[in-house]
Amino acid sequence: MSGPVQGMPRYLCAVDASALKELPGASAARCPTCGHRTDVPGRGVLGDGFDVTHEQWGLRGDVHVWRAMREQVAATPTPATEAAIRQAFVDGFRAVVAVDLDTTDEARVHRPELDHGGLSGGVVDVEWWRAEGIPLLVDRALERRPVTTETAASPPPARKGxxxxxxxxxxxxxxxxxxxxxxxxxxxxxxxxxxxxxxxxxxxxxxxxxxxxxxxxxxxxxxxxxxxxxxxxxxxxxxxxxxxxxxxxxxxxxxxxxxxxxxxxxxxxxxxxxxxxxxxxxxxxxxxxxxxxxx
Structure with missing residues (x-):
């Protein structure tokens, strides 16, 4: 979420599912219901990455993967580097879905344990996780790390345009x-x-x-x-x-x-x-x- 929060209305507050509203003049967004701001530091754990969710998911099974991953890694301390943070979320995805995002050629997989009914129930959009889900989690975990001497001296790496x-x-x-x-x-x-x-x-x-x-x-x-x-x-x-x-x-x-x-x-x-x-x-x-x- 570095820089202008473009497209933030696509995201929802994880607490009450309200659409986030961009704050005028600030590179952040705020939940109009509970008041949560996207620029508020977290607890320094991977669970900080789950405070914002997508308004539109890939397939029906993805929302259940999100919840299972949050339980899987929520208490894990946020690693020091972006690469390590991403790897932690990729490992969490693999633990839930039994698929390695970095090596699989599958675009979609079906997992019966994630099937809660409905069209495409239990189907996980692997490509969506690679392109949308994991990058969002990494961004949020980086942005919400508490400010310490180490993080102040080593700010999150700039994204390439x-x-x-x-x-x-x-x-x-x-x-x-x-x-x-x-x-x-x-x-x-x-x-x-x-x-x-x-x-x-x-x-x-x-x-x-x-x-x-x-x-x-x-x-x-x-x-x-x-x-x-x-x-x-x-x-x-x-x-x-x-x-x-x-x-x-x-x-x-x-x-x-x-x-x-x-x-x-x-x-x-x-x-x-x-x-x-x-x-x-x-x-x-x-x-x-x-x-x-x-x-």
Missing amino acids: AGGAAVTVIVWVVVLAIPGALIGGGSFLLYQRAVGSWVEATVLECDTYRAGASFRTDCIAEWTEGGRTVVGDFVGGNGESDAGRTVTATVRGDTAYSRSLGLPILLLALGLPFLAFPVLALRHRLATRRAGSRT
Whole structure:
């Protein structure tokens, strides 16, 4: 609920189910019936996250999951980090529904013990919990932590806006594209050199010409395959310096591919260090999450 309380009428007071009213000039809302304000500190337990409920639920079973989760984690002290708070609520959801929100592919599940009748009775909207329910609980637990020396020195982390998320996505696309192109290209060239018939080919001629902003060299070679002489393209060699030389090649169709390993090894050698960054970043993220869940 950080910043302007946009869309707060969608939420209800958990005490009396009254629709919350946004307070003019304040980033908070107030229950018109009992007077509860969303900016009032709580007791420092996960139960603080349940003081506001949704006006619209995913499916009929979700409201019963909410109540069961509140009983499950209400007295648990609120962890110090956002990641640990989220993990605590995810664990509470798993204890009630027997589904791990971070690993399941199921969008909906049915639990007979949560079926209190009605259409979609006992059906839990897993996607709703992942996108709406858990984020609301995390926000409320963070917002309602009592002000202490520790929390004053370490305020809740700012949420990324749409622009920040877009920049993050673009950065990760670039970071993954570089090793993907280098390692993918090197692997393809290794495949190109390994799969096919091996022959001794004589490079007859090479022609270098301008192609846009770069130069390209096309070579023609001759080789014998199955008792017949074949003349075709020769790809992946050392350019015009190969003219007149006999080289080992791999043939597929009417094209001979150089078996030189210099270029594919170079691409792989350049790509592996770039791949190390996202791997280490992912390991750090997982380690931070595990450490937070133990807090």
